[in-house]
Structures are given as C-alpha cells and as structure tokens.
Amino acid sequence: DGGITQSPKYLFRKEGQNVTLSCEQNLNHDAMYWYRQDPGQGLRLIYYSQIVNDFQKGDIAEGYSVSREKKESFPLTVTSAQKNPTAFYLCASSGMVGNTEAFFGQGTRLTVV
Amino acid sequence: AQSVTQLGSHVSVSEGALVLLRCNYSSSVPPYLFWYVQYPNQGLQLLLKYTSAATLVKGINGFEAEFKKSETSFHLTKPSAHMSDAAEYFCAVSDGGGATNKLIFGTGTLLAVQP
Numbered sequence: 670d671g672g673i674t675q676s677p678k679y680l681f682r683k684e685g686q687n688v689t690l691s692c693e694q695n696l697n698h699d700a701m702y703w704y705r706q707d708p709g710q711g712l713r714l715i716y717y718s719q720i721v722n723d724f725q726k727g728d729i730a731e732g733y734s735v736s737r738e739k740k741e742s743f744p745l746t747v748t749s750a751q752k753n754p755t756a757f758y759l760c761a762s763s764g765m766v767g768n769t770e771a772f773f774g775q776g777t778r779l780t781v782v
Numbered sequence: 783a784q785s786v787t788q789l790g791s792h793v794s795v796s797e798g799a800l801v802l803l804r805c806n807y808s809s810s811v812p813p814y815l816f817w818y819v820q821y822p823n824q825g826l827q828l829l830l831k832y833t834s835a836a837t838l839v840k841g842i843n844g845f846e847a848e849f850k851k852s853e854t855s856f857h858l859t860k861p862s863a864h865m866s867d868a869a870e871y872f873c874a875v876s877d878g879g880g881a882t883n884k885l886i887f888g889t890g891t892l893l894a895v896q897p
Contacts, residue, residue, distance in 0.1 A: 673825075700883055709791065711872060711889040712826075727884070759825055763883045768814045768833035768876070771885055773825035 671696050675760050675774035681782050682747070682754065690745045690777045692760035698772070699765050701743035705729060706757040706776075715758075718743055719765065747779060755781050784809045784875045788888035796896050801845075801860040803891045805873030808854065814876035815856045816885065817847055821869050829871075832856060843867070868895045 673694045682688045694701065700719050704712040714727030718737040732751025737743055743762075747754045757778050761771040789804040807813055814833055818826040830841025837849045843866075847858045858871060870892045877884040 675825075702884065704887075709889060712885075712887040714884060714886075717884055757823075761826075761885075765883060768831070769883060770816055770828045770831055771883070773818075773827070775825045776823070778823065 673760055673762055673772055673774035675758075675777050677777060678775065680777055680779045682779060683782060685749045687746055687748050688779065690747070690758055690760075690779070692743045692745065692774060693741055694743075694760075694762040694772075695741060696762055696772060697740075698762035699740070700763050701737070702761045702763075702771065703727075703733070703735065703743070703745045704759045704761065706759060712759065715745065754779055784813065784877055784886050786815075786873045786875050786886060786888040788873050788891050790891055791889065792892050792894070794894040794896060795863045797865055798862050801858070801863045801867065801893065803858040803871050803873075803893065805847075805856045805858065805888060806854050807856060807873075807875050809875060815847075815849065816874045816876070817841065817845070817856075817858050818872045818874065819843075819869050820872065820890075826872065829858070863893075863895045865895050865897065868893055 676691045702717040703715040716735040718724035734746045759776045760774040763771040785808045787806045816831045817829040830839045832849045840846045845860045870890045872890050873888040874885040
C-alpha cells in the first residue's frame, strides 16, 4: 500500500537532547513537509522540500533541522535549541501542482521529560 | 499571502442534525481549497478539495462544500450528523501558483456529536 510512514509514534526527550523523527513515503511525491500541531493553533509549517538535496524554512524553523538525501525520506531533527518541543509532529507529501492534495502520516507525539 | 479563518473552534450538534463548519479564505490568486478531518492522535485525512472545476464539491462520508467567491467562503456541510463524525476539521488553502504546494491551515474546528 502506498502511503507515508512516521516513526516512532511516541517519543520522549530529555532536556538538552537532540531527537530525530523519521518520515518515509512511497507515493513517488516530489514535495515533502513537516508540520507542528499544538492545541488551538492548527498546523504550522516547519520545513519543506521540493527536490532531493534542497529544502526551505517554513514559518517556525528555529530549533529544527532537516535533510533530504533521498526522494522517499525527509527526517526532522528537533535540536536542543528548540525551547518548547512538546507537540504533535506531522509529515506530509504531495505532488508539485497546486491542486493536488497533501497526504499525511500518522504523526509523532514528542514529549520533553 | 493566502490565509484561512475558521469561525468557531468548537461546534456541537445532535445526531441527525445538520453540520455546518465555516471557513473563509484570503487569496490574491484563484485558490485551491481543502477540508481535512483528524481523529485523535492520528494524521489528517482529505475530505474534499476545490480546484475550480465545480463550485459544489462532494467529498467522503457524506460531506460537501460550496465555493462562494463573492463571500470568500468554503463552508463544509453534512445534512445529518453521525456519531462517527466527531473529530477535528481543518480548512486549508494551497500556497500553489506553480512554485510550491504548501498548505496553509486554519486553526481547526472540533465537532462534537451528541446522542
């Protein structure tokens, strides 16, 4: 089945640690995205990538980093510089045409302990 | 820049009643608009999308939405609510225009369905 796989589903991080969230898609989509979801704030774009080895900052990129070494993969690292990392993180992918919808993974819930 | 506003962060209806979730958009170009649904601790699932082919768009699970350019609205409706419709609903506009396909989301509306 085609789709987007995020792992892990739940992740706990200690203060000062970096953690990496995995996102893999087999939809052959060029574009991939990372969103952060907080209660009452909807989804906010962290980073996006339109092509391998290239990515752009979204609205809230500070404290996060990404890579796009393969078309299928777009991992997100939450660094120790991110002041409030506890949130639900969603990965998505889409075609490059504006009328194509984005497909979402099941999300990773990150909690700082 | 494109944006969407969802009026009402919480909506409660009785089972069998009409569901109306409001979305207004702002866009400098003809927009592509989407409605997504999210169940607790899950990702988003597409309900329907408007891509200028028809102003009344039918989606999954009996939902539909009407694009009204004069009102800059794209409200989501369902004639008769079911308990399984209880979820959070997001309206989104595509930041397309050929270069990217980023989605800009509203803040969501949590739908409760009372028995």
